[in-house]
Amino acid sequence: MLELNGITKRFPGVLALDDVQFQLKPGEIHVLFGENGAGKSTLVNVMVGNHRPEKGSYKIDGKNMLGLSPAVARKNGVSAVFQEFSLAPSLTVLDNIWLGRELTKFGRIDRKRMRALAQAKLAEMRTNLPLDAITSTLSRAQKQQTEIVKALLQHARYIIFDEPTASLADVEVQNVLRIIKELRDQGVGVVYISHRMREIRELAERVTVLRNGKYVGTIEQDEIEEDRLVSMMTGRSMIELFPNVRHMPGKEVLSISNLATESGGVRDVSLEVRAGEIVGLAGLVGCGKGRVGRACFGLESVVEGNIFLKGVPVSPRSPSQMLKSGVCYFPSDRGAEGLCLNRPISENITMSDLDAPKTGKWGLIDLNRERERAQRAAERLKLSTDNMGTRVEMLSGGNKQKILLARALLRNFDLFIFDEPTVGVDIGAKAEIYQLMRDLTEAGAAILVISSDLEEVVHISHRIYSIHEGQVVADLREGAKTEERVLASFFGKQPDTETQEIAQ
Known part of the structure; x- marks a missing residue:
């Protein structure tokens, strides 16, 4: 069993997780549910060794895992398919699938075996991916499929899927759900993060709900009802x-x-x-x-x-x-094309309106006016932040999307x-x-x-x-x-x- 208890994690000015617990059994699909910003991604990053919590215990098969690195997590059978892709855009699909885990033969990379194993896994998934294509040329759905293949080839005993169907049409979603069910039947423990109620009803054996970084509760399969989940997630009725x-x-x-x-x-x-x-x-x-x-x-x-x-x-x-x-256009890939992740919220909201007299004049930006305009737009979209100077990369996916959409309100x-x-x-x-x-x-x-x-x-x-x-x-x-x-x-x-x- 993968088990976390009393997990607490802080970032500058933010208590991301506060005394959170979560358990995952082998051969179980356990849904992690909550609003954007509830702490789901932070908890996942603790599971895979990207973040070290200040308090709490983390055990795999009874062994203490606190302080582990991503490499140690992989060795202990924990892998993740993240919503924000971790692919090298200039490499091929095949190279990305095996990046950091390349197979060797006589001291040289065994590309023939790597290709054969990747093709076999793709056939098992009933998915076609151009293994020699440069990753930057792929569609978002193909990048998602690349991430899934990469995780499956790590022979993980616990796999975390963070919104794996978010970029897929309904027809392709069924293929992903089939793969996840087959993993469960093979004894793999699956942490599944999704906001799609149909998928939760179809897959979940248990659902754990987080709200504002706190553990709300865990319910069993026969207790899963849409109204109840939304009430637990938001603190209000459906x-x-x-x-x-x-x-x-x-x-x-x-x-x-x-x-x-x-x-x-x-x-x-x-x-x-x-x-x-x-x-x-x-x-x-x-x-x-x-x-x-x-x-x-x-x-x-x-x-x-x-x-x-x-x-x-x-x-x-x-x-x-x-x-x-x-014409105002909002791209599908907010991370790659819509936002400057290392810049503050205010700059990201106003960047399409810098030539407007309300933001500045004579080619100069009035920073106070810029922040005020960004603040008004953010408040209208109920953006969850108190500091317009926060870098966008620190925010949840939902808040990033709201920042993108806030530009619609400026002109x-x-x-x-x-x-x-x-x-x-x-x-x-x-x-x-x-x-x-x-x-x-x-x-x-x-x-x-x-x-x-x-x-x-x-x-x-x-x-x-x-x-x-x-x-x-x-x-x-x-x-x-x-x-x-x-x-x-x-x-x-x-x-x-x-x-x-x-x-x-």
């Missing part, structure tokens, strides 16, 4: 996750016709988004939907087709140009493009993000939501375009946008006759 957003379509804000990108990921996409509505762009990971948003913001080169903003043709060349044109935008807006955030933060979308929409903005979360895109959108292999295969309106029909379109199937009549 909230309405998806708000009712009035559909008040006005003038056309974004129009795309026959769009194709230089990368080839988008081949023929046409769509429109009007003021006062939320339009979903759905599809499997890798279908090209994310590249549509990037093309609209000047991050992908366009080779064919036209993009119109309020009826005026534009040729997106840079994010700066599109910001000035009234007037006509169009908001959200790419995977709720990846890795808890239920409370999701509700707040959806409330922000509702407020922006009802204030007259146009919103394009790009999402692999089937439930999210169906419930938050007024209309849905489904993408398959870089092309729009369905345009589903109210009454036609059911989860079953959207999912069917992911594989290129056209809507049935009844759906087409409703859509028209």
Whole structure:
């Protein structure tokens, strides 16, 4: 058994864990549940040797583990798949899988054996990964799969999965859940962190809940109820996750016709988004939907087709140009593309608005005014921090996402493009993000939501375009946008006759 008792961990100005306990048995899936900032990631980092707590005991098979290093944790059978990837971007997939554990033969790296073992594990997972591809070229889902393969090849007895399905479409999620169940059946103890209730109900044998760094309680499988878990997690009753957003379509804000990108990921996409509505762009990971948003913001080169903003043709060349044109884009990978992790909260919130008179003048930034504006935006999104000078890397995933979204409140935008807006955030933060979308929409903005979360895109959108292999295969309106029909379109199937009549 892996067992932690009375774990206390402090960071400068923060009590991250306060007398926390957790136990994991071999052959058990134990869910660790709580809001972003509850202490889950800190506890996981204690388990794998990244953090040393000030108080408490940590034992594996009865042996004291306090003060262990990541290498010692691995030797004792503890491995983790983190939400924030630990991959070297310039190395190949194969090199990342074996990094620090390379196999040797006669004093030389045995790449042939490393490749054979990796291919065998991928086949077991029923997953295709290009082993020779440079990791920086992979999609987020492929990077997640690389992390999982790396953990499985360490022959761990205890594996921690931190939001392993956050970047995956529902179809791919089932493959990950199957792998986790097979690990459990092989006697591996699994710590599973997720905010998806369906996954918790399907997997969990026990659930331990943390709130504000404190241990709230552990419940058994037959006690798992959504209302109870949310109440334990937040200290309040179950909230309405998806708000009712009035559909008040006005003038056309974004129009795309026959769009194709230089990368080839988008081949023929046409769509429109009007003021006062939320339009979903759905599809499997890798279908090209994310590249549509990037093309609209000047991050992908366009080779064919036209993009119109309020009826005026534009040729997106840079994010700066599109910001000035009234377009706000939130990337799916907040760590790599959305935030400067080593800079303070205030700078990250205001970085898209430094040319505005309210932030500075004559090319100089008024630091007091910058902090005040950032503070107001942070308070509106209920950002959990008292110090705007805190480096972003110190915050939870949900708070990082709120910092990214706070930029939407600093200047007037006509169009908001959200790419995977709720990846890795808890239920409370999701509700707040959806409330922000509702407020922006009802204030007259146009919103394009790009999402692999089937439930999210169906419930938050007024209309849905489904993408398959870089092309729009369905345009589903109210009454036609059911989860079953959207999912069917992911594989290129056209809507049935009844759906087409409703859509028209």
